[in-house]
Amino acid sequence: MSELVILGGSGLVGSDLIRLIPAGRPFLVLGRNPPPSAPSSWKPFDPIHGDLRTAAPEARVLLHLAPLPLLPGLLGRKLPPGINRIVALGSTSSRFKRDSGSGRERRIAQEQIEAEAAIAEWAERMRVAWTLLRPTLTYGARDRNITRILSFIRRFRFFPVTGGGLGLRQPLDVSDLAKGCLAVLDNPKTYGRSYDLGGGETLTYRAMVERVFAVAGRTPRIVNVPRTVARAGLRVMAHHPRWPFIDPEMADRMSADLVVDNAPAQDDFAFAPGPFRPERCLEGARSHV
Template sequence: MDAKIETEPGSSLVIGGTGLVGGYIVEHLVRRGERPQVLSRSQRDGPGIHWCRGDLTQPDPLTLPPFATLYCTADAILLADRLPRLFSPPLKRVVVFSSTSVLTKQDTEVASEQETIRKLTDAERRIAAACEQQNVGWTILRPTLIYSEGRDTNITPLSRLIRRFGFMPLVGGASGLRQPVHAEDLAIGAIAAASSPAAVNKTYALPGGGETLTYREMIGRIFDGLRLPRRTVSVPPLLWRAAFGLAKPLFPGANVAMGIRMMKDMTFDSTPAIEDFGWNPRKFNPVFD
């Protein structure tokens, strides 16, 4: 990705550095010659990384060496509560991951999702307000559907279902539009945003690059990545609702709204991110071993 980097890299703290996107951030910072600090709940070690033990969910004070840039790929709701204790004179930039779900799930019928979206929206507001009060530049990044073959909780579970059953049920033709985005591209984008003055005090959607797919085509490419023939079964929405209780054991962690959303467009404009920090993610062509 063509990043617009206009400031010298400094010391960084990555919260969520053992997770999917955070792990890629750490990897790319090390490649750039940094020795990033990574906050972890358990004691760890590794070359080129300064591991700091701590937990955002605990009230214990965090004793950390100075850092100039804070990346958070962990729960933004937890960060909003703890951020005031992380401010120090060297800190200049805060880059936080949220989700486009704050927009796409506003009309969700699932009570737990409603509560999560309310809390996440409030967390974004509090993070921005706290940073501005301390004269620290902030950037909030809202990815679309995150994937990294074999590791994510969005695309990979679908690939496992397809591999197991050989087909995929699609609700109402699954015409809703999607823009899957690779976790590594998000990491590259976060580092670029942290280095771009144009990205200060802004919120960006980060959709996948180059194309917009129907949910049906996205599923088709998962079949392709598994080297399996595309086999889908169209399910009318009313039948999906009626049958979901029986089918739920086949889709652990799913809810009825997930199927209904196959018909809903969830797309976003990447132009601001392209212009401000060179956002240029890969197309969706997953490959599964």
């Protein structure tokens, strides 16, 4: 019987988390695209149209690693009746992008905020213990953050920044995030609470990029670009089908501090993330070149 169900196991965090699950704890992984070598603990599952009552009827604990706005649609009529614990991953975009000058980014932030509220309301009403984790800039093999910086550096041998790239960052290794997910599963201190999670090292955006240059084996060539020029360039790039994630607001965020307080997580579940290790992204960068 698999009481622990992991939804979204084929994503960035899932592979690290699955390796960390203690031996002897049965689990079931659900995802849209199980890897070809997936063991019997994997099942294909559509988080939008799927029904967890059918896919995992014996589930008691749900670890939701898929995009947070998908979870409210699964609550109630699509959840197994025995569910008594939910741990879900959100994003600090609900905090850092809610006042963005980009309508698209504000919508993303609002979707996160509304999903958080819906999950908490439903769980409290149904007396289901819930915990929400909001990671900051997350990195690892196949990530969409540091890996893209590394790929850009390898291809063009320089990297542009605005405002000197002096905004602070806390890059969070996906393995540390995975450990955090498992640490809260059976921890009553975390019930009914949300936590912002950052990495164990705080550094400027520029210093972060310099560390990526070192991993790429390149001498740092960081070019300070005027904000207006950077925004114009990003606006053009945003129309290219290869870069749907690009937004002109990225230029402004390079000089903004995007950091959180890890103290509540440290106190409640001994969250202890390590320093920034961009070498973790080397494997993923090959697929972005």
